[in-house]
Every structure is written in C-alpha cells, then in structure tokens.
Amino acid sequence: MAHKSSRRLRSPTTEAPAARYTLMALAFLFLTLFLLLPLVAVFIEAFRKGTAEFLAAFGDPDTLAAIRLTLLVAVIAVPLNLVFGVAAAWAIAKFEFKGKAFLTTLIDLPFSVSPVISGLVYVLLFGAGSVLGPWLKSHGIEILFAVPGIVLATIFVTFPFVARELIPLMQEQGTGDEEAALSLGASGWQTFWYVTLPNIKWGLLYGVLLCNARAMGEFGAVSVVSGHIRGLTNTMPLHVEILYNEYNFVAAFAVASLLAALALVTLIVKTALELHYGAEIAAGRKH
Amino acid sequence: MDVSVKNLRKEFDRYPALHDVSLDIRSGELIALLGPSGSGKTTLLRLIAGLEQPTLGSIHFGDEDASHKTVQERNIGFVFQHYALFRHMTVADNIAFGLTVRPRGERPPKAEIRRRVSELLEMVQLSGLEKRYPNQLSGGQRQRVALARAMAIEPRVLLLDEPFGALDAKVRKELRRWLREFHDRTGHTTVFVTHDQEEALELADRVVVMSQGKIEQVGSSDDVYDRPNSPFVFSFIGDSASVPVSIVDGSVRFRGDEIGVAAPEGDIVSGEATLFFRPQDVAVVTDPSAPALEGRVVTSRRLAGTRIADLDIGGADDPLHVEIEVPLDAQAANGTSIRFRPLRFKLFAK
Amino acid sequence: MTTTAAASGRWRLRQPSVIPGFGLTLGFSLAYLTLIILIPLAGLVWRSASLSGAEFLGILSDPRTVNALKVSFGTAFIAAIVNVVFGVIVAWVIVRYEFPGRRIVDAVVDLPFALPTAVAGIALAALYAPNGWIGQILNVVGIKAAFNPTGIVIALVFIGLPFVVRTVQPVMEEIDSEIEEAAATLGANRFQTVFRVLLPGLAPAILTGFALAFARGVGEYGSVIFIAGNIPYVSEIAPLLIVIRLEEFSYGAATAIATIMLALSFAMLLVINLIQAWSRRRYGHGA
Numbered sequence: 049m050a051h052k053s054s055r056r057l058r059s060p061t062t063e064a065p066a067a068r069y070t071l072m073a074l075a076f077l078f079l080t081l082f083l084l085l086p087l088v089a090v091f092i093e094a095f096r097k098g099t100a101e102f103l104a105a106f107g108d109p110d111t112l113a114a115i116r117l118t119l120l121v122a123v124i125a126v127p128l129n130l131v132f133g134v135a136a137a138w139a140i141a142k143f144e145f146k147g148k149a150f151l152t153t154l155i156d157l158p159f160s161v162s163p164v165i166s167g168l169v170y171v172l173l174f175g176a177g178s179v180l181g182p183w184l185k186s187h188g189i190e191i192l193f194a195v196p197g198i199v200l201a202t203i204f205v206t207f208p209f210v211a212r213e214l215i216p217l218m219q220e221q222g223t224g225d226e227e228a229a230l231s232l233g234a235s236g237w238q239t240f241w242y243v244t245l246p247n248i249k250w251g252l253l254y255g256v257l258l259c260n261a262r263a264m265g266e267f268g269a270v271s272v273v274s275g276h277i278r279g280l281t282n283t284m285p286l287h288v289e290i291l292y293n294e295y296n297f298v299a300a301f302a303v304a305s306l307l308a309a310l311a312l313v314t315l316i317v318k319t320a321l322e323l324h325y326g327a328e329i330a331a332g333r334k335h
Numbered sequence: 336m337d338v339s340v341k342n343l344r345k346e347f348d349r350y351p352a353l354h355d356v357s358l359d360i361r362s363g364e365l366i367a368l369l370g371p372s373g374s375g376k377t378t379l380l381r382l383i384a385g386l387e388q389p390t391l392g393s394i395h396f397g398d399e400d401a402s403h404k405t406v407q408e409r410n411i412g413f414v415f416q417h418y419a420l421f422r423h424m425t426v427a428d429n430i431a432f433g434l435t436v437r438p439r440g441e442r443p444p445k446a447e448i449r450r451r452v453s454e455l456l457e458m459v460q461l462s463g464l465e466k467r468y469p470n471q472l473s474g475g476q477r478q479r480v481a482l483a484r485a486m487a488i489e490p491r492v493l494l495l496d497e498p499f500g501a502l503d504a505k506v507r508k509e510l511r512r513w514l515r516e517f518h519d520r521t522g523h524t525t526v527f528v529t530h531d532q533e534e535a536l537e538l539a540d541r542v543v544v545m546s547q548g549k550i551e552q553v554g555s556s557d558d559v560y561d562r563p564n565s566p567f568v569f570s571f572i573g574d575s576a577s578v579p580v581s582i583v584d585g586s587v588r589f590r591g592d593e594i595g596v597a598a599p600e601g602d603i604v605s606g607e608a609t610l611f612f613r614p615q616d617v618a619v620v621t622d623p624s625a626p627a628l629e630g631r632v633v634t635s636r637r638l639a640g641t642r643i644a645d646l647d648i649g650g651a652d653d654p655l656h657v658e659i660e661v662p663l664d665a666q667a668a669n670g671t672s673i674r675f676r677p678l679r680f681k682l683f684a685k
Numbered sequence: 686m687t688t689t690a691a692a693s694g695r696w697r698l699r700q701p702s703v704i705p706g707f708g709l710t711l712g713f714s715l716a717y718l719t720l721i722i723l724i725p726l727a728g729l730v731w732r733s734a735s736l737s738g739a740e741f742l743g744i745l746s747d748p749r750t751v752n753a754l755k756v757s758f759g760t761a762f763i764a765a766i767v768n769v770v771f772g773v774i775v776a777w778v779i780v781r782y783e784f785p786g787r788r789i790v791d792a793v794v795d796l797p798f799a800l801p802t803a804v805a806g807i808a809l810a811a812l813y814a815p816n817g818w819i820g821q822i823l824n825v826v827g828i829k830a831a832f833n834p835t836g837i838v839i840a841l842v843f844i845g846l847p848f849v850v851r852t853v854q855p856v857m858e859e860i861d862s863e864i865e866e867a868a869a870t871l872g873a874n875r876f877q878t879v880f881r882v883l884l885p886g887l888a889p890a891i892l893t894g895f896a897l898a899f900a901r902g903v904g905e906y907g908s909v910i911f912i913a914g915n916i917p918y919v920s921e922i923a924p925l926l927i928v929i930r931l932e933e934f935s936y937g938a939a940t941a942i943a944t945i946m947l948a949l950s951f952a953m954l955l956v957i958n959l960i961q962a963w964s965r966r967r968y969g970h971g972a
Contacts, residue, residue, distance in 0.1 A: 060386060060406050060869035060878075061862050067875075068782060075778040076790075078771045081819065082843050083796045086808035089818070093811055132717045139711040145699035151714075153954065157722060160950040162904025163802075164924035165943045168931065169725035172732050177936050203721055226704050236705035258798070265801025267907035272928060285803040285907070292807050292911065301811075304804040311799035318799075319792040386866050406869045419867035422968045423885045433871035436881070470969035488871055 090308045093301035105291075105302035113279045114287035114303070117195070121270075121283060122263040125202040129259055133210025134252070138244075141218030142226065152215065158207045166204045167272025170197055193275030198283065201269040206262045213255030214248060221247055250325040254318065261314040265307055336397050336491040336524050337362050338383060343392035345378055352378045353548045356392075360492075360526060365518050367539035368528045371571070375548040376528045377496055383526065384494050385409045396491055412485030412523075414495040418477045420469035426480050427452050427465035433488035455483040458517075475506040482514075486521070495527035499534060511538055532572050536560065544568050566683045569611040576657035578610045578628070578648070580682070587682070589648070595626040595676045607685040612677035614643060615660045620674040627674040630657065635667045642667060726947075733944040736937055744941040749917055750926065754945065757923040760834055761902030764841030765849075768898045769891055771842075772849025773884075779850075780857045794850045797843055802907025809840055810911040832914030837922060840908040845898030852894035856887055889964035893957050900953040904946060 058064065063071070095102050105111060136155060140148055158166060174191045175181050184191060191197045225247065229239040245252075267285040274281045282290065284303055291300035338360040345353040353375045360366050368376035381387045383394060385406035393402040401409055420429050430452045434443055443451070456462050459479040469477055478498065485493060498514065499507040515538055518525050529535050535542045536556040544551045544559055544567075552559055552568045563569040570577065580587050580594075582605050587596040589610075598604065620627035630646030633656065637643075641660045644667045649655030659675055661667050699707060733741075744750060779791050797805065813820045813830040823830045830836060860883060868878040884891075906924040913920045923942055930939040 058405075059388075060875075061865045062781075063875055063879075071774055072778050072782060072784065074771070075775045079775065079790065079793055082839070082846065083793055085812055085818070086805055086843065087796060087800065089808045089811050090804060093808075128717075132714060135710040136714040136718075138706060139714055142704050143699050143702055143707050143711075145707075145711070151718075153958075154718060154722070156954075157726075160900050160904075160954050161726075162906065162924050162943075162946055162950070164906050164927050165729070165904065165947060168927060168939060168943050169729045171931060172936065172940065173725050173728045175936070176934075178728070200721070204725070207721060223702070223704055230703055230705075240706075261799045261801075265799075265804070267801060267803040267806075268905075268924065271906075272931060285801050288803050288807065289911075297811075300807060304801075304807060307801045307804045311796065311801070311804075314799045315792050315795055318795065319788060323788070384870060386870070406866075407872050407874060410872070411870060413867065413870040415863045415867055417861065417863060419861065419863035421864065421868075421882055421886070423888065432868070432873070432881075436868075436871065436873040436877045468967050470967065484867075484871065 087308060087312075090301055090304050093297060094305040096301075097298050101298050102302050102305075105299035108299065110279045110282065111287060111299070111303060114282045114284045115306070117198070117282065118264050118284040120195070121199050121202050122260055124199050125206055125263045126256060126260050128203060129206055130210050130252075130256055132207070133214055133255060133259075136211045137214035137218050137248075138240075140215050141221075142223050155208050155211050155215075158204055163205055163266065163268025164272055167201050167269040170200055170204075170273050192273055193277065193281060195281065197273035198270050198281060201273045202263050202266050205266050205269050206259045209259035209262060210252065210255035213251050213258070217248055217251040218244075250321055254321055257314055257317055257321075261311060264310060337395075338492055338524060338526070339395045340379070340383065341393045341395070343379070343382060343394070344390045345375075345382060345387060346390045351548055353382070353389075356548075356550055358543060358550060358553065360524060362524055363522045364524055365515070365538065365540045366526045367535035367542045368526065368545060369530070369532060369535040369542050369572075370545035370551075371530060373547070374545040376530075376543075376545045378548075379545070380494050380496055380526060380528050383492070384411050384413050386413070410488065410491050412488065412490030412493045414478075414481045414485050414493070414498055416497040416500050418469070418481040418501075420477055420480060420484070422469050424468075425465060426456070426461070426467050426469070426472070429469065429480060430455055430484045430487050432484065451487060455487055458486070459483045473506075474502050475510055478502065478510060482517075486523075490523070493523045493525040495525070497529060498527055499529070499531075507534075514538065536572075544571065546571070563611075563681065566609060566611065569681060569683075574614050574658065575611055576614065576659070578655065578657065579607070579685075580610045581605075581607055582682070589628060593626040594628045595620070596680065598682055603682055603684050608682045609685060610677065610680055610682055612680040614658050615641070616679040617659045617675045617677050619661060619665055620676050623674070625674075627676045628657075629672060629674045632667050632669050632671050632673060634669060635661070644673060646673060729940060729943060729947065732936070732940045736941060740937060741941050744938045745945065747938075749921070750923075750938070750942060752918045753921050753923045753926040754942070756834060756837065756920060757903050757946075758949075760837040760922075761841055761845075761899050761905075764838045764845055764902050765895050765899040767838070767842050768845045768849045769895050772846055772894060772898075773853055773887070773891060775846070776850045776854045776857055780854060794847050797845075797847050802844070802905070803911075805843055806840065806908040806911035809843060809908065810836075813839055813912060831912050832916075832920065834913075834920050836912035836914065837909050837920060840912050841898075841902040841905055844905050844908055845902050848897040848901060849891070849894035852897060853887060853890045856890040860886065886968075889960050889968070892960050896953050896957045896960070900950055903949060 062068070140152060171192060172178055173180060174184060174197065191200070225243050226239050229243040234242065265285055267289070270283055271286055271289070274283070274286055276282060276286060276290065278290070284307055288300050288304050288307070291303065340356060340358045343353055343356045344351065356375070356379060368379060370376045378387065382389050385401070385404060389402070393400055395401060396409070421432065424432065431448050434448050434451065452465070453462065456465065459482055461476060461479055461483070464472065464476070469480065472480065499510055502510065511534060527538075536559075539556070541553060541555055542559050543553050546567045552564050554562070559568060559572055563572060566577070569575050578589060580589050582588070582598050582603050585598045585604055586593055587598055587610060588594065596610070628648050630648035633645045633647050635642055635644040642663055642665070643658055644661045645656055645658050647654045647656055659673075661673065665673070667673065775794065779787060779794070810831060811817050813823070813836060815821070815824050815829065815831065817831070820830055828835070830839060864882060864886075865878055868882045873881065904924060906922070906928075909922055910925055913922060913925075915921050915925060923946055927939045927942050930936075930942070
C-alpha cells in the first residue's frame with residue numbers, strides 16, 4: 049500500500065537550508081553595516097545631545113537660508129527636467145527616427161559624469177577665464193557663485209531622471225492608444241492630457257520623486273559652483289559640510305537628518321508606488 | 336527499464352493534483368500521457384523524474400524503489416517544454432554538460448566526451464552545429480539538442496514534457512515522425528506528455544488518458560478510440576455526440592420514443608443513461624415508419640470527402656445539438672429533417 | 686512603414702506617423718540637451734584642447750595627480766569587486782527567498798540612490814572613524830577603516846551597491862526554473878547548477894553592474910571626502926584634486942584631470958554598450 053515518504057527530498061531549485069541561511073545572514077549583515085547603520089547614525093548623532101540642541105540647529109538663520117535655497121533650487125530644476133523628460137520620452141517612444149539610440153545615450157550622459165565635473169563645466173563656461181566671463185561681469189550678471197549657477201548644476205545632474213523612467217514605460221505602451229484617440233477626433237494636446245498622461249502618471253511621479261531627491265541632495269556639482277557663501281549660496285548639503293568641518297556635529301547631523309528624512313520619504317513613496325502600481329512603472333525598472 | 340508507479344498522490348498546498356494513480360510502464364515502451372490542462376499529466380511526469388516529491392505512494396525503476404532518490408540520482412533524461420537549453424553554452428557544451436558535472440572518478444576523459452557529443456549530434460542530425468549557441472538555432476533544432484543532451488547521460492528512462500508544444504504545425508509533424516523512428520532505433524523507455532490527441536494516438540504504443548488528477552483509461556490508440564471506457568474518454572478523444580436516453584427492457588428511448596437501438600446484451604437493462612456515438616458511425620434512415628432519431632438541420636458544412644450536419648434533435652422548446660456525418664448526396668439543406676440511427680455506440684449509466 | 690520609407694527611396698529623418706508633436710518635442714529636447722549638457726561639456730573639451738600637449742602631460746605626470754588618479758581608480762575597482770560579490774548575494778536573497786520584511790530589504794537597497802552623498806559621507810565617517818561604533822571594534826583587531834584608502838572603499842561600496850543589485854536583479858528574476866531543473870536532471874548538484882549554469886548566464890548583467898559601480902565610484906565626491914582623510918598622495922581622490930585646483934584658480938590642471946576622468950566615463954559607457962550588444966547577439970537578451 050501507499051506509504052508516507054520518510055526522507056524529505058529538497059526541491060532541485062533551492063539551496064540546502066544551511067546555504068540559504070548563510071547567504072541571508074551575509075546579505076543582512078552587509079546591508080546593515082553599509083546601508084542601515086549609516087542611516088540610523090544620522091538620527092542618533094542628531095539627537096545625541098537631546099531634542100533642544102537638535103531644534104536649536106534650526107534657529108540659526110544660515111541654516112534656514114540653506115533650507116530655503118535648497119527648496120528654491122528644487123522648485124526650479126525639477127519642473128524644467130519634468131517638461132524635458134516628458135518631451136524627450138514622447139519623441140523617443142512614439143517615433144522612429146535616425147539617431148534615436150544616440151540621443152538616448154546622450155540623455156544618460158550626466159549619470160556617467162562625476163558631479164565635480166558637472167560643476168566644473170559651468171565654471172569653465174561662466175568663470176573669470178572663460179569667453180563669457182568678462183562679458184557677464186561687465187553686464188553685472190552673476191551666474192557662478194550665485195543662485196543661477198547652483199540651479200544650472202542641479203539641472204545638469206538631475207537631467208536624466210524623469211526621461212529615463214518614462215522612455216521604457218512609454219515604449220512598452222506603444223502608440224495604439226494615441227492613434228485610437230486621434231482617430232476619434234482628439235487633438236494632439238487632448239490626446240496627451242486624456243490618454244497618454246493617465247497612462248504614465250505613476251511612472252512620472254516616480255521619476256519626479258527621484259529627480260527631486262537628487263536635486264535637494266546634490267553636493268559635488270553644487271559645491272564647485274556655489275562659492276560657499278553662508279546665508280546666500282549654501283544649500284543644505286553644503287551647509288552640512290560647513291557645520292561638520294566646524295566640528296558642530298549636532299547641527300551638521302540635525303540638518304543631515306532632514307535630508308535623510310526626505311530620502312526615507314522618497315523610498316517609502318517609491319516602494320508604495322511599486323507595490324500598488326508595479327505593472328504601470330515596471331518598464332522603468334528594467335533599465 | 337520498467338517503470339511502475341504505485342498509488343501516487345500529490346497535493347500542492349492541500350489541493351490534490353493527483354489522486355491515487357498507479358501505472359506500469361514496460362521496458363522499451365513509448366507512452367503518452369494525454370489529458371486537458373490541469374489533468375495532472377505533467378505532475379505525474381515530474382514525479383517520475385523526481386522534480387517533485389509525492390505526498391503518498393511510490394515509484395519503482397525496475398525492482399528498485401526510486402521514491403527516495405533525488406532527481407540527480409534517478410538518472411533520467413528529461414526534455415523540457417521550452418527546451419531549457421543553457422544559453423551561454425554552445426550546443427556541444429550543452430550536450431556534454433551531464434558528463435562534465437560527474438564526479439572526477441566517473442567522468443569520462445575529455446576526448447571521450449567529445450566523441451560522445453559528436454555521436455549524439457549525428458544521431459539527432461545536427462552535425463556541424465557544435466559551436467552554435469541555442470539562440471542561433473531554430474525551434475526544431477533546439478528541441479533535438481535538448482534531446483541529445485538528455486540522451487548523453489544514458490538515462491534509464493526518457494521523459495518529455497509537451498515535446499512539440501512550442502513548434503509550428505509543420506515542424507511538429509516532421510519531428511513527431513522523427514521521434515518515433517528515434518525511439519525505435521534506441522529502444523528507450525519513453526514517456527511523453529501531450530494535450531494533443533492526434534500526437535498521442537499517432538506516436539504512442541499506449542496512451543494514458545488523464546482527467547482531474549486520475550487515470551481514466553490506459554490502452555492502445557485503438558483501445559482508447561474504439562473502446563473508450565468512460566464518458567470523459569469518449570468525448571475527449573475524437574469527435575462525438577452524446578444524447579441523454581432512458582432504457583426500458585433493453586430498448587433505448589429518447590424522450591420516451593424508441594430510436595431503433597437496443598442496449599447490448601449484458602449492458603444496462605433499464606434506467607437513465609447517456610448514449611455516445613461518433614459522427615461517422617451513423618446510418619441515415621429513409622423509411623419514415625422505422626424508429627430513429629430525428630433532427631432538423633441547423634447548418635451543414637463540407638469537410639474534405641464528407642458532409643457534417645449539425646442537427647437539432649430536441650426541438651424548439653429544448654434544443655439538443657448533435658453532429659453527424661451524412662452522405663454527400665443526402666438532402667441536408669438547412670431546415671430539412673434528417674432521420675438517423677447510431678450504428679456503433681456506447682451507453683454509460685447516469 | 687518601413688516599406689513605404691524604402692519605396693519612396695529617399696532619406697528621411699523619421700518614419701511617417703499620425704502622432705503629432707514630433708517637431709515640438711524633439712526640438713525642445715535637443716535644444717535643452719544642447720544648452721544644459723552639450724555646450725558645457727563641449728566647453729570642457731575645448732578648454733582641454735587649448736592646453737598644449739606639454740602642459741597636459743606636465744599636469745598629468747605631476748605625482749600628486751598620478752596618485753589621485755591611482756587612488757580613485759584603485760579604490761573604485763576594489764569597491765566594485767566587493768559590490769559584485771555582495772550585490773549578487775543580496776539580489777539572490779531578495780529574488781529567491783521568502784522571508785518577512787523582504788520588501789523592506791528590497792527598498793533599503795535604493796538608499797544610496799536617495800540619501801544625499803554628503804549625508805552618507807558624514808554618517809559613514811561617524812561610524813567608521815576610530816572612535817565610531819564600527820571603527821572602535823575594527824580598531825581592536827588593528828584595522829583602521831577611516832581617513833585612509835580603506836575609508837574610501839567603504840564609501841564607494843555604499844554608493845555602488847544599488848548599481849549592481851538593480852542590474853542583476855531583473856535578469857535573475859527572469860531565470861526560468863526549467864533551467865535549474867534541467868541541470869539537476871543531468872546530474873548536476875546545486876553547487877554546480879549555481880556556478881556553472883546560473884551565474885555564467887548572469888555574467889553580462891554582472892559585468893554591466895560592475896562597470897556602472899566602477900564608473901560611479903571613480904567620479905564620486907560627496908560621500909568620500911569626509912571619510913577619506915584627504916591626505917595628498919595617499920587618500921586624495923581625483924575629484925577632490927579638481928576642486929582643490931579650482932580653488933587655486935589652476936583651471937588648466939582641473940580641466941586636464943577632468944578630461945582624463947571624462948574619457949574614462951565614455952570608455953565605460955562604450956564597454957557597457959558593447960557588453961549588452963554582445964550579450965544580445967550571442968544569448969538573445971540584453972544584460
């Protein structure tokens with residue numbers, strides 16, 4: 049008669065439990081040491097001397113100026129890159145044209161350029177030794193070591209985020225929906241607003257989120273063009289550096305904790321988006 | 336190598352995929368597991384391979400109880416539905432894989448492996464493609480590489496999961512004939528899974544018809560086609576019509592009327608039953624006084640050398656459609672009435 | 686569409702389509718791309734071309750420059766290797782194993798993308814400095830993990846991890862379990878299946894992830910400078926040297942170093958594209 053299998057055989061597509069637990073332990077240990085602990089450290093260091101000290105950091109007018117500047121830069125840079133991202137994705141995903149692959153590569157370019165170089169190119173363009181420098185100076189236009197330079201450098205480094213989320217997504221969606229809308233008499237703008245945009249909204253939000261996180265947190269590029277003038281051209285990350293170098297650790301970590309909180313919110317919203325609208329942004333993850 | 340499966344039961348998350356299945360496969364046989372999707376045929380194949388473990392029951396290879404052997408130890412050749420070729424390896428490396436992963440003591444020397452690979456390639460008629468990658472082959476070629484790879488380890492049993500499922504119709508037919516010849520040449524005990532009855536009937540020595548985790552019938556092509564032993568097998572294999580009937584003293588009646596059909600001796604004497612017959616096994620009855628089934632032609636269509644008529648034998652209030660074959664010269668205009676009688680049929684008690 | 690283009694027999698920029706907005710979106714994208722990315726980068730190249738060969742060689746043979754480049758490339762290489770090993774393990778654990786909190790672990794991997802580099806920098810410095818939580822423990826066993834090249838590697842491991850995980854993960858998810866079962870039926874044990882079948886299949890993705898992490902590591906600035914100690918000839922990275930040269934108004938020197946780094950970035954982009962093209966041609970899928 050039938051008998052119960054006494055020796056449980058492992059499925060051929062998994063590892064032995066010992067190997068499985070070892071790999072999991074290695075992964076968790078690594079992630080804890082390199083990713084989680086630094087995050088935790090930011091908050092612990094910020095509150096090391098109590099809540100009062102933590103809050104005091106935000107009484108400093110220079111800190112408040114840095115927060116304002118960071119917000120201002122993001123408010124300018126993110127919408128510009130959003131418009132660019134949508135336009136570029138529309139051209140690349142909805143049409144076949146010569147040089148498309150090359151254009152796609154160019155859009156990714158800022159990702160492979162060191163942030164310091166992203167700042168440097170603007171110094172070379174607008175600085176004292178450049179062609180434009182003396183002309184700008186004689187007309188009293190300040191770009192370098194002023195807000196416009198910071199905005200430009202930020203746009204440079206956050207340039208690809210929205211576009212590279214949208215391009216694969218819109219390519220996967222094809223042109224069928226748009227062709228249907230147009231055949232039903234919709235105008236180009238109507239087609240975009242009522243057909244395309246609802247299809248890409250979550251992918252778009254996702255891209256904007258990443259773009260914003262980077263815009264507020266950019267350090268290297270902004271550092272090169274800012275001139276580090278306290279209260280005027282210091283963004284939050286630059287202010288963190290200054291406070292840290294002055295051994296004002298609590299204040300440095302207090303400002304850093306705001307940026308870390310922003311990063312956490314970004315990650316949480318991102319995870320929630322993936323959880324609920326996974327399919328609608330899935331194409332964007334396959335890069 | 337004989338393979339026997341005894342009282343096999345397999346549950347996935349408490350949901351039974353196989354109930355108490357027993358089957359004896361004789362050495363050198365070519366067996367088809369045939370059934371609709373969800374019938375448990377692939378599960379049975381994977382249990383024989385050792386890719387799944389049974390909840391209850393045992394599997395024997397010859398005299399040896401293989402139930403507790405791992406898939407690696409069972410030494411079976413398995414050809415996957417989508418071939419599962421290693422795409423980063425050349426054709427030659429794919430075929431040699433089973434030999435190169437053997438422990439050092441049992442591994443043949445390199446030259447011997449090379450010789451075996453070229454032998455196998457010749458056997459599957461792919462000589463000269465050693466250096467190709469799977470991606471550079473056609474579907475039919477991949478299928479044969481998968482077969483050569485499985486044969487390389489000199490398996491005791493060859494198991495194929497929907498071997499022709501991913502191929503187009505023409506290649507499928509060619510490969511089917513080729514596999515039959517291959518089997519006759521090598522004489523391996525072979526089990527393949529298919530949902531295509533034509534494939535099963537043409538290729539297999541014996542067909543195992545499965546439904547809902549159970550074996551319905553095991554037999555030759557003639558057995559399962561001509562002597563189906565259950566309503567499922569009758570309706571699953573070939574075209575068929577079924578009519579609910581009642582039997583009174585050995586005479587078969589449809590809605591109370593005699594239809595000129597008698598229940599065979601030793602069969603059901605009285606009670607409710609279902610009458611099964613095939614479209615071609617009917618005779619048109621011209622004598623209006625003779626008892627017969629009568630139906631109105633709903634549509635008819637020409638099919639190669641015959642004409643198939645779709646009849647409504649139930650009437651407007653309670654329509655019941657059956658399809659029968661009628662002579663090409665018979666009157667079969669839509670709306671006309673045709674009287675017929677099944678010549679060969681089977682009755683299954685309700 | 687292709688046939689019409691061919692039949693008309695003349696060169697056209699794009700294949701015909703009923704979808705509107707090609708000129709507008711492509712025009713805007715190109716203009717924006719040119720203004721923000723191409724002109725500034727061209728400025729760098731032009732500036733670099735205006736340096737004479739002797740000047741260029743002079744700057745690049747300066748021992749401090751040579752050492753900075755060596756430090757940047759060397760530490761980025763080691764960090765990328767570390768990330769390949771642990772990135773593959775982390776991706777494997779996330780893709781293959783079911784455990785509570787799997788989503789959280791998956792989200793945590795993106796932390797380096799979201800956390801501003803300066804914040805990561807001061808947090809890592811606080812942790813791995815000789816008096817930090819981890820630094821103290823390492824100190825006991827005689828390992829100095831900050832203010833030397835080891836510190837740089839730690840920061841670059843943090844920065845580079847998601848590049849490897851996010852490149853390998855989607856390819857790993859698409860491995861058909863039939864492949865592993867096939868290896869098992871052919872007699873391969875689990876170890877052989879993983880190392881001879883699965884990992885070689887992932888090789889293009891792993892190489893791409895390595896190249897991305899390496900390129901990012903060479904250019905990284907914000908997270909490194911706090912933990913590196915920035916000792917010239919020892920733990921001074923090339924991007925920092927660019928910043929220092931800029932502060933000294935030695936634009937030529939800054940440009941020369943930047944040009945070398947940029948050339949590497951492009952070489953990396955090229956390598957990545959070659960890997961993908963090769964992998965597509967041979968295996969029929971990208972990395």
